[in-house]
Amino acid sequence: MPFDQSRWIWCGSAAPVNAYAVFRQTFSAPAGAASLFISADAQYAAFLNGMLIGEGQYADYPAFKVYDELPCALAAGVNTLEITVWCPVSDSSVYRAGRPALLFELADGEGRLLAFSGPETDCAPHPNYLSGPIENITPQLGYTFSYDARADAPVFSPATVVEGPRALHPRPIAKLRRLPRKPAVLYTQGVFYDGPGGTFAERMQRAPMAWRALSEMTGLRERPMLPCEGGVRFACEDGDGIYILLDLMEEDAGFLDLDVTLDGEAEILIGWGEHTHDLRLRTAVGSRNFAARYMGCAGNNRFTHLFRRAGLRYLELFVRAHAFTLRYAGIIPTTYPVSEVPRFHVADRLHQRIYEISVRTLRACMHEHYEDCPWREQALYTMDSRNQMLCGYYALGEYAMPRASLRLMALGLREDGLLELCAPARVPVTIPSFTAMFLVQLQEYHLFSGDDAFAREMLPTARAIAGLLAGRAEETGLLPAWDGAPYWNFYEWMPGLDGHTACAAAPGTPRYDAPMNAFAALALRRLALLEDALGGDGTYWLNAAEAIARAAHAAFFDAEKGYYRSYAANGETWGDDELTQALMVCAGICPESCLDAVLAALSGGALTPITLSYSVFQFDALMKRPGTYARWVFDRIARDWGRMLCEGATTFWETLAGSRDFDDAGSLCHGWSAVPVYCYFAYALGLKPTAPGFGKYAVSPVDSGLYELSGRVLLPDGSTLEV
Numbered sequence: 006m007p008f009d010q011s012r013w014i015w016c017g018s019a020a021p022v023n024a025y026a027v028f029r030q031t032f033s034a035p036a037g038a039a040s041l042f043i044s045a046d047a048q049y050a051a052f053l054n055g056m057l058i059g060e061g062q063y064a065d066y067p068a069f070k071v072y073d074e075l076p077c078a079l080a081a082g083v084n085t086l087e088i089t090v091w092c093p094v095s096d097s098s099v100y101r102a103g104r105p106a107l108l109f110e111l112a113d114g115e116g117r118l119l120a121f122s123g124p125e126t127d128c129a130p131h132p133n134y135l136s137g138p139i140e141n142i143t144p145q146l147g148y149t150f151s152y153d154a155r156a157d158a159p160v161f162s163p164a165t166v167v168e169g170p171r172a173l174h175p176r177p178i179a180k181l182r183r184l185p186r187k188p189a190v191l192y193t194q195g196v197f198y199d200g201p202g203g204t205f206a207e208r209m210q211r212a213p214m215a216w217r218a219l220s221e222m223t224g225l226r227e228r229p230m231l232p233c234e235g236g237v238r239f240a241c242e243d244g245d246g247i248y249i250l251l252d253l254m255e256e257d258a259g260f261l262d263l264d265v266t267l268d269g270e271a272e273i274l275i276g277w278g279e280h281t282h283d284l285r286l287r288t289a290v291g292s293r294n295f296a297a298r299y300m301g302c303a304g305n306n307r308f309t310h311l312f313r314r315a316g317l318r319y320l321e322l323f324v325r326a327h328a329f330t331l332r333y334a335g336i337i338p339t340t341y342p343v344s345e346v347p348r349f350h351v352a353d354r355l356h357q358r359i360y361e362i363s364v365r366t367l368r369a370c371m372h373e374h375y376e377d378c379p380w381r382e383q384a385l386y387t388m389d390s391r392n393q394m395l396c397g398y399y400a401l402g403e404y405a406m407p408r409a410s411l412r413l414m415a416l417g418l419r420e421d422g423l424l425e426l427c428a429p430a431r432v433p434v435t436i437p438s439f440t441a442m443f444l445v446q447l448q449e450y451h452l453f454s455g456d457d458a459f460a461r462e463m464l465p466t467a468r469a470i471a472g473l474l475a476g477r478a479e480e481t482g483l484l485p486a487w488d489g490a491p492y493w494n495f496y497e498w499m500p501g502l503d504g505h506t507a508c509a510a511a512p513g514t515p516r517y518d519a520p521m522n523a524f525a526a527l528a529l530r531r532l533a534l535l536e537d538a539l540g541g542d543g544t545y546w547l548n549a550a551e552a553i554a555r556a557a558h559a560a561f562f563d564a565e566k567g568y569y570r571s572y573a574a575n576g577e578t579w580g581d582d583e584l585t586q587a588l589m590v591c592a593g594i595c596p597e598s599c600l601d602a603v604l605a606a607l608s609g610g611a612l613t614p615i616t617l618s619y620s621v622f623q624f625d626a627l628m629k630r631p632g633t634y635a636r637w638v639f640d641r642i643a644r645d646w647g648r649m650l651c652e653g654a655t656t657f658w659e660t661l662a663g664s665r666d667f668d669d670a671g672s673l674c675h676g677w678s679a680v681p682v683y684c685y686f687a688y689a690l691g692l693k694p695t696a697p698g699f700g701k702y703a704v705s706p707v708d709s710g711l712y713e714l715s716g717r718v719l720l721p722d723g724s725t726l727e728v
Contacts, residue, residue: 020137037113040114046105049062097141099382127162134152183339208296238330257369263275263308267303267304268303282664293381315336341371347718349690350715369656374413380673423435442524442528484517519573554593560578561585568602624688628707659675691703
């Protein structure tokens with residue numbers, strides 16, 4: 006068992022927030038294979054004899070720490086182990102603040118301990134990285150960075166022993182793979198002039214810029230592709246510096262990487278992002294700052310930022326110099342390894358392309374856990390990840406990441422019985438409907454994986470959530486909306502459903518939300534199914550779901566309109582939304598006698614439309630009548646996802662409004678928008694498990710209008726199933 010002799014350590018002189026510290030230990034050993042066991046709060050990069058051997062702490066909790074085992078090669082004689090640790094020490098949507106610390110042991114191939122963390126480990130504040138307060142990239146991601154290549158060498162002193170958990174857990178998913186540098190083409194270039202100042206991103210966003218011809222600045226007639234041997238020499242005498250914009254040609258995520266030769270010291274601002282509609286890269290978006298700073302020294306500057314991924318398509322440099330040689334600027338992509346066995350084929354080239362880009366979107370939003378988007382947040386949400394898991398069972402044959410992500414969510418159970426909004430994190434608000442979706446995800450994981458042991462491990466959390474939902478129902482049978490600052494009654498990114506607009510009741514009057522009651526009924530039904538599948542009795546939860554369903558139908562169904570209203574308070578109902586119809590059907594609230602009228606309203610186009618993320622509920626609801634609506638579903642996929650392709654999408658967007666949504670902060674890569682994958686497998690091919698782990702399954706294709714269909718899925722036992 007690792008960590009028998011090591012102790013948690015930290016640098017006593019490190020900054021109180023946004024702290025970078027470097028740790029060093031030398032030891033003698035014969036040449037041969039070795040392993041470094043390591044855990045850190047929060048991120049690490051480990052080097053042995055100057056060679057990178059690994060980076061990237063698994064996203065864990067202060068009391069539930071995970072360790073990595075990194076293979077490495079020893080040199081004969083004296084070896085030097087150097088580890089840099091970055092700790093935000095501030096809560097965000099991707100990090101729950103703990104105590105900055107490092108724990109490691111390095112053993113040879115025979116298991117002999119050669120080095121371990123303790124008072125004999127030397128440490129120092131990292132001299133190159135700016136520690137202490139600095140602007141956030143976004144509230145969800147936390148701090149950006151500033152690196153100074155001109156700094157002096159670190160001055161080491163003994164590390165301080167600190168408290169930390171002794172029981173650590175092995176990494177539950179595979180390590181990310183670093184890929185070769187992403188090719189980048191020079192998109193445009195020119196000079197910039199100093200603007201009004203502000204954050205790094207605001208300086209780039211607001212600076213006056215003037216285009217210059219490629220040949221004028223470089224002597225080249227064709228746009229170069231980077232990296233390139235010898236680099237590209239840029240020179241221009243006017244302006245305060247030179248800007249260049251690079252296109253990586255598709256959405257991706259990885260470590261920012263720079264290779265530039267400077268004639269003298271120079272500041273380089275590095276901006277990244279997805280949007281160029283502003284006639285420049287959109288680095289500053291409201292309070293968001295997608296930029297960092299590198300202070301370069303004279304000569305060659307080779308730099309990779311290993312402590313956070315950047316999600317982007319475009320990268321922009323503001324080099325405060327009149328000449329420099331650029332060999333590369335872009336990213337070293339990082340990817341979570343998945344199986345290449347699953348496949349889907351359809352003769353229709355549009356639908357085939359939609360499938361391929363959906364899978365690419367899934368993969369772009371998988372790193373240490375599922376991410377909503379790699380650009381703006383990189384956060385794990387229950388609602389977003391439900392779509393990602395469901396599609397990933399089919400298209401990726403992936404079970405390790407769903408299991409690990411579900412555990413992270415469960416560890417975020419709050420004192421009020423709801424889950425943290427993101428995991429692992431501490432966020433001021435939570436969304437009750439997202440907590441309900443945890444039960445749906447857990448039941449689906451068990452159905453697809455057959456993993457009884459994990460499902461039983463999660464049952465206490467699932468039952469606690471279900472007990473909260475069932476116990477919240479009033480005498481009427483309905484759950485009232487949550488009240489108070491910590492609770493966000495969000496259901497959909499549409500007016501009236503976003504928890505901010507057009508859904509208020511009179512002060513002091515309880516409000517009842519059809520979507521929340523539907524989510525609760527759906528969650529309780531799924532837990533009942535899970536209890537039964539595990540050999541228990543789900544009758545209690547099923548009865549609770551049925552009681553909510555009866556009350557919700559009575560309260561929200563408008564017989565005159567023929568569909569459900571979204572809100573009720575003080576004897577009145579309001580809200581005409583597609584999402585509400587879809588949820589009432591999927592949650593088993595809509596009786597058979599009303600189903601056709603509700604589905605007609607759901608597909609009729611007169612209600613507030615459903616968005617990409619929640620379309621899975623719309624499609625599932627309409628497939629209650631596949632003979633009527635199957636072709637409608639696949640036509641809608643062709644229309645909406647095809648539109649994104651026609652507009653140049655290389656991954657699918659957060660919403661159909663694209664980059665203009667959310668006050669110009671719309672994500673162009675969002676995992677929840679991979680929904681077509683599920684529809685192709687579950688409906689066009691008709692493949693669904695009917696017993697845990699595909700112990701039994703059904704193949705019942707609908708009349709989708711698609712032809713020459715075939716598919717292959719990877720089952721949890723490693724075998725494949727051809728359809």
